[in-house]
Amino acid sequence: MASIDNLLVSLFVDEVVGGFLVTVPPGHVGCIYSIFRGVLKNVWYPGMHFKIPIIHRVKLFNAQLIEYTIAKDVFLKDNKEIMGDELIHAVTADNKFVAVEATVLIKLDTDRLPEIWQNIGENFVSKVVRPVTRSRIRKVLTNHSLVKSLSTDRSLIEDEVKQELRDSLTQHGLYVENFYLSSLTPIDSPINMDEGPELPKDIKEIKNERLISGLRTDSTPTEDQSQNPSRSSLPHS
Template sequence: MPVVLIAVVSLFVVAPLFLVIIDTGKIGVISTFGKVSVRVLYSGLNIKSPFSQVTKISVRTEESTMSSVENEGRMQGDDSVEARASDGAQVKVDITVLFHVKPDAAMTIFKELGVDYEAKIIRPVIRSAIREVIAKYTVTEVFSTKRDEIAQKIKEQVASDVEPRGVVVEDTSFRDVKLCEALAASIEQKLTAQQESEKYEFILAREKKEADRKVIEAKGQRDAQILISQSLTPKYLSYLYIISLKDRQGTIYVPTEGGMPLFKQVQ
């Protein structure tokens, strides 16, 4: 019995030196005496050297959020990004970027940047891209009219900087854009006035189309009346009258010297 107990205890003590479990969605990077191996470990149970250390790098979708809301991102306090629009107005942007590490780049990222690669390349690149892109737009465009376009431009800028390092940018979204109260109120008034102007322009265009339709309709009726009045000769009217009588019982046609028949109702 003591032998069995010793064997079980030894197994639990020795096994972790030779075995390592890599969770789904992670890559194991091996380092031995400070040297990073080119071989990586994938999800499941793996055998390793007892002298090696395995660092697990996530290859799942991760998010990097910069926000003014307490504890919304990974940093404490106000972590929003300040930027200046093309017209000089200053804005504060809350943003979230979704990304993941390419599995075949996990070893290189760990070797060059360590496990805190987000703080070293992702966040600085995001801040730089926000300031660079927003500088090309007016504050009104940033606050309202072109937010989706700006988010897409930021995504493209971030991707161009980090994807060569093995990080794939999946999506970028503006969580919030903050202005000073006076500037925000001014923009809201401007947008409201613009919407009202567009509404009236639409109404005027619709009324003009309706007026044009009525003119065309009236012209068509006038042309039709002219054509009808020109075609209604006495002979044609007589012809129409004769046609209308052809199915009436008791009607006979009596020819006359002038060529026009007389009609007599047979009782």
């Protein structure tokens, strides 16, 4: 499985031997950081370039087409910046759960790399690509029934997701070349759906918790008081 190293490569140049020259290999572009001016707007393309030792640092980005894979054999616990995602669980228009495996082909907008590095940083897979991909896939599937998703609507779903991803990721300097559905598998219930906010507790649950913890409030009378309201008004001796 490709990792973030396929998208972002650090270039460490010896400051003593050959520290004035930087070679950008084919398929990559270089961004320059100056300790005085920050991230510079110009981008270095493949070839040999001159830099000032100590003052300049160069970061290499992969300018080739990157494969972002959504599959069951991807595990995010080991590396949050891996170029992929675990199975995405979604709900269809007829309230059926499906597990999605897919591939997204992404390419960096090389002219906007300084902007990406400056505003998003190196961890834009976990910050942008993964949450946007999950959201747009789930959004599109809510418009298609399970039967049609598995048959006639498959190509339509691919086109809709591709357009949704393009609309969302282009503003971040990421161009989506294509989107391919590998599989849609019906499941009984979601396994790893993103956890939502905790649902509010009802009155009965709150009362039970208060009884267990021994708490009493004026607005929540005990069972004994509710059955004998006169006892609750008796003065204490």
